[in-house]
Amino acid sequence: MLISSIDWEDVHPTNQYAAEIVSGLRLSCQMEWLACKRHLDDLKRQATADFPYVFDESRADRIFEWFERCCRHVRGPFSGQLIQLLAFQKFDLGSVFGWVHMHSGKRRFRKAFHLRARGNVKSTEMSGVALYGMCGDCVYPPEAPHQKRYEDMPEVECAAVDKGQAKRVWGDAQEMGKKSPDILKRLRIKKTYIEHSKRGGWLRPLSKETKNKDSGAPCIVIIDEYHAHPSSEILDVLQSGFGKRLQSLMMIISTAGKDAENSPCKKEYDTLCKMMVGERPMDDSYYVMIREIEKDDDPHDESIWPKANPILQSDDEYAQTLLHEIRAEHDEAYNSGDPDKIREWLIKRVNRWQADSENKYMSGIMDKWKAHGISRDAFLTLVRGRDTWAGLDLSKTTDLTADANVFKLDDGRYAVTAHGFMPEESATKHEHSDRVPYKAWASDGWCTLTEGAVTDYRYIKGHMQETEQNEQWNVLEVCYDPYNATHFTQELETEGYQCVEIRQGVQTLSEPTKFFRNLVLKGLIVHDGSPLLTWCLSNAIEITDNNGNIKLSKKHKDDSQRIDLISALINAIVRAMYMTGDTVDTSEFAEEEFLKELWG
The missing domain is CATH 3.30.420.280 (Nucleotidyltransferase; domain 5)
Structure with a gap:
């Protein structure tokens, strides 16, 4: 059947987005295309002996409804309005939360790596995920896989390289919770802490300065701007607590960064790219979504910018504002001839990794x-x-x-x-x-x-x-x-x-x-x-x-x-x-x- 003849009303948004990317109806880079192709291939082999996972549309819909009924924008032109998820967000969230084990009902993915350019609502999205971890996330016990229950003492960690960055997602979650009556009646949101009013637990910012980083049993971990981390210490410490919950999830979000030889984010990026192209074994528990311009792309060509900026494929006011800002920064950087400004634009706006110093002996090679x-x-x-x-x-x-x-x-x-x-x-x-x-x-x-x-x-x-x-x-x-x-x-x-x-x-x-x-x-x-x-x-x-x-x-x-x-x-x-x-x-x-x- 031709894709143009499909009745999209009968197709789940997650599956629809994947089909549109793979068929070429939407612009994408190779890594996004491979992620969508992986999803469609997994749909064909789901619930088999070799692949004991199924895509549960109701689990994906649950996270969609959470955002669109409970979560409100905290800044920008839509501040105060309920969030309406875009197509690319429904694919990412639907994939991470919709794939589950066919018998236990536990989430398939334990880790997710999201790489997209600045301005594509990473912090807003992760704030909603953090609040979902506190209020709406459900586990499905092996002894009763069809009877959901909420986590007791939920623990959600918003981790970053320093205290200020760690408070970015946490602060947005705090404001998002205050703006929502549905969330506010479930959580106690104070100036310095967030906890569930009945089940306790915490939603907290965490960085290298935080004491007792290894004392918890996290349900959801958000690693913010991983490119800025000098080591994988925080990630490793938090992941060490994963055995204490049925379906802990780590969400790693970042733009590209500086291609330092000891950058843990660049190493993770290189490893995951090799996995997606088939040069390493596929890890069925790791969700990968890398949106970037590619090596042979001309960064001056505006038509390819949506590869790294999926929000540009929508036609709302925010997308137009973002396009104008990317264009203005591009012109300023290249007209100045300043290598630092050019490198910063390439990193932040089109997700192209750069050598970590313009006078590095082997920059770029x-x-x-x-x-x-x-x-x-x-x-x-x-x-x-x-x-x-x-x-x-x-x-x-x-x-x-x-x-x-x-x-x-x-x-x-x-x-x-x-x-x-x-x-x-x-x-x-x-x-x-x-x-x-x-x-x-x-x-x-x-x-x-x-x-x-x-x-x-x-x-x-x-x-x-x-x-x-x-x-x-x-x-x-x-x-x-x-x-x-x-x-x-x-x-x-x-x-x-x-x-x-x-x-x-x-x-x-x-x-x-x-x-x-x-x-x-x-x-x-x-x-x-x-x-x-x-x-x-x-x-x-x-x-x-x-x-x-x-x-x-x-x-x-x-x-x-x-x-x-x-x-x-x-x-x-x-x-x-x-x-x-x-x-x-x-x-x-x-x-x-x-x-x-x-x-x-």
Whole structure:
């Protein structure tokens, strides 16, 4: 049957929206299309042995009715009016609350990830969900799956990176509750707390400053603006309490953000994108809705803005106001030529992830670096028996330090690897300050934790000699930063190594640093996928002098975002370039390709 001939009055709004997206009647990005296709495919296989879930329209309708009969707008042109859910909201809410287990009646989805641009009523929607968790959410006990009951002592957490942001959804929920007679008669809404008048519990804001974050048993958790969280700590703590309720639900909402290597939101986004395209197994308990402009989309084209701004597909006053605001901010950002304003507009208004600093060495091209990684076993096979330049970066004895190896392959590519070292007694402290898992990386073989409170350089020499012997490498030179290295390199020379001091000024480092980036851009590099090396590379800041020379640095000398492994690699590349006669590609291609990757 042609979709145009369907009698939509007989089709549930959730299913209708999915059909319109999949058929192309509504504009969408790939991720939204895949989410809708997933819903339609699940409808075909529901209530089977392999997929014991059903789409219960009455459960979806229940959340719709909650919004449209009880919840009122708290700001904007519709302030005070009952909320009328838009088509995209009925799909999202209908999916999350409508899919249930065929036997127990419990909700199918335990987590939901919502990514959409600023101005698309995320906070208003989540405020209504929070109030629903306090007043209207029902559980269906296994012993009586058709007899709903309300949660005793409902607990709803509105979590964010700081106290002010956490109070955004909570404050909207507070105001929404005050404006609704139906909600107000069920809840006690005070200046500093919200609780159910009969069943107790709480609806509270929560951030890293909140004490006793792990003391509850949440029914519903809302993680607001996840892109701003430096770690997944709050999410992990709250999810640890999920076993205490029959159908706990976590709603993660955000815009895009800055593509920092240690951003938990970006990692979640990347993982979920791979899941949706079939590169990872599908998690049937995780709802994913990502609305964004795509990599090949022209951000100046207004016709594609609704991909990230679904509200623009409606024709009401708010949609027109939002369009006008997005257009005005676009013109202001691009007319100013200010990179910060352009990046902010791309992040907030069209959901395009951006490198986390305009002067990051690898801004916009970290995905290219990652694509050149192969397995460790395959890497060792590739470089076994070859000549190598070794690089050293010997930092303070209580910090991360590194050795590295660079190989020139027969096909013209370069193969690179690096290994980190850190005192075992410092690892726990640095895991907290750097927000990276040094102990797990050590367990996986990407770094070594040395005994005691300071780095024992004998471990570095041992690692160099062990890999040289096991992999039959021929170390041509050991290339070192002279800082802290005099005694250690003298020891290496007594054992027969040829050591070459690498001065750390731009005159020495600029050409090799540019050369390394060009190798990444042109696909002429291969590495072993070290997450520690990748992290260091993503942290490196590019410092430029008046003559266009560059060198790498941290943001400031005490910064916890370390770059030691890439520093060791660059030291080795200095001599590799010299001995092979390779030079930096100064053609327009390299610069244009880099700018294209940076700005899209």
